[in-house]
Amino acid sequence: MTSTAPRRLIPHPILRTELEQAAWNHGYRRANGEADGWLWFRSDEGVPGEVALACGTADDGAPWFLAVEHVGVAQILASELPAAVSGPAPPPCKGAFVFAQQAEMRRALSRAFHLARSLPTFPFTQFEAEVAGLGDTEIDRIVRQRVGQGLFRAALIDYWGACPLTGVSDPALLRASHIVPWAECASDAERLDVFNGLLLCAHWDAAFDAGLVSFADDGGVMVRPDLSSKAEAVLGLPHIPPLHLEAPHRLQMARHRKRFGFD
Structure with a gap:
């Protein structure tokens, strides 16, 4: 995929709801605002690092985006999912990833949560x-x-x-x-x-x-x-x-x- 960033704000309430549900279902249950088309979330279990989610437009194939703040998580996801690496990541995130299907984004989001809960320290x-x-x-x-x-x-x-x-x-x-x-x-x-x-x-x-x-x-x-x-x-x-x-x-x-x- 060639898309590198969301091109506008979340275009429809249904997509916003799907992103919020994805975050909730995979450990990031505390909404933390919105900026530049990204919805931000934190864990309510004290797991370190924010994540940001977004969806593209119909013009660019409506891809799904994940960005992670935790540097260790970003590095491991990049090594495991090199084809999904995107950029630039919205600050303060250390890595951004793009997926053609929502299910792929959800799997990566789940992986990010489990990594953040296991990595030092x-x-x-x-x-x-x-x-x-x-x-x-x-x-x-x-x-x-x-x-x-x-x-x-x-x-x-x-x-x-x-x-x-x-x-x-x-x-x-x-x-x-x-x-x-x-x-x-x-x-x-x-x-x-x-x-x-x-x-x-x-x-x-x-x-x-x-x-x-x-x-x-x-x-x-x-x-x-x-x-x-x-x-x-x-x-x-x-x-x-x-x-x-x-x-x-x-x-x-x-x-x-x-x-x-x-x-």
Whole structure:
């Protein structure tokens, strides 16, 4: 698509209602005004960053527009949806995207919300609020770890949605897998960093945690030579797709490879 910005104000109340419903249904339930053809929304859950929605005119094919303020969300959406990247983004947004169909815009809007809820530093901010009253006793440390691990798992579910290797999305079958183990992290912020984790099916989590597998910078699976053929079959090798890793993932994954002798 070639359209880069809404060409006039929302042309009809029905379209305005559809944009408002899209925002409400995908987590952005607080209207925050209108400017230059964009309707602005915020989350009512404290999720950081505004989003802006708009619709084009019949003359330019009536595309649907999404702009996001959160820089991390903008970067990941751009890497995942390069064909939808548009511009310029209305300030203070860091990225704008255009879609031929409203359903495509809604999927991107949902993705933006789940990313904003999972990316640093929102999970860590939640963690600090929940453990603010705890001390440094053994029981308090156990509670802190349980709270942190619960928030970390929730962030990974938001970020990945399903096991990226198998597509399985049943929560009971998924594990929140730290790339750098909890005990080896330098801080709680690192422990709660979604880029220090993978959402994996239980058998993949076990293999990754034991260092039987790791991942290259391009997301390709790396396998230890002593892994049995039966284990390879259970893991689905060699038909596993590469992981989509962002730069912070790759930094942590390099530590995993070094720890288990892949590099």
